[in-house]
Amino acid sequence: QSVLTQPPSASGTPGQRVTISCSGSSSNIGSNTVNWYQQLPGTAPKLLIYSNNQRPSGVPDRFSGSKSGTSASLAISGLQSEDEADYYCAAWDDSLSLVFGGGTKLTVL
């Protein structure tokens, strides 16, 4: 059971906008920033969003992040087939541990 809660799956058609949620508590998302990672099949995770809503260089602006209270969201607009991957949220917890969501498998139909 992961500390952060994500839906196990999400889907959309090419060009569509999809949103993935991440729910936590006051000790993690509520008091610390959130990162999002993309894991393509058979590869290592890659940083997608940091500090709630910042994109590293090279990440398309189709990807955006937001945070409100104890929840965060990742939005992907103009969905493309290459976006099919697992997506994880992460945050530091005040119990002095790094916590992840269980991951969301995104399928592009």
Added chain:
Amino acid sequence: EVQLVESGGGLVQPGRSLRLSCAASGFTFDDYAMHWVRQAPGKGLEWVSGISWNSGSIGYADSVKGRFTISRDNAKNSLYLQMNSLRAEDTALYYCAKGVGATISLPDYWGQGTLVTVSS
């Protein structure tokens, strides 16, 4: 270019020990915190341990506390994970990851991982 290369994984019997290493390059190693994160087959990401730039701050997941020890050698640009009393549930791909700052912080860059299989 940031590069993190893990090594030391393999097949080990329950109760035995294993030491993982991570060789870092492409950044000033002693300016950043580092982490070990694992992923069991077909499962999600699980943080294992993190260490600050000067080893002054160290954290462990409850699942490995007392069995695993993280360390670093800044002179060798290397991160280590000593794993003792291994259990079947420790079977996973172990990733080395770089923190975004000197104190224990969320990871940005990840290595490709080294596979640890605990089985008799």
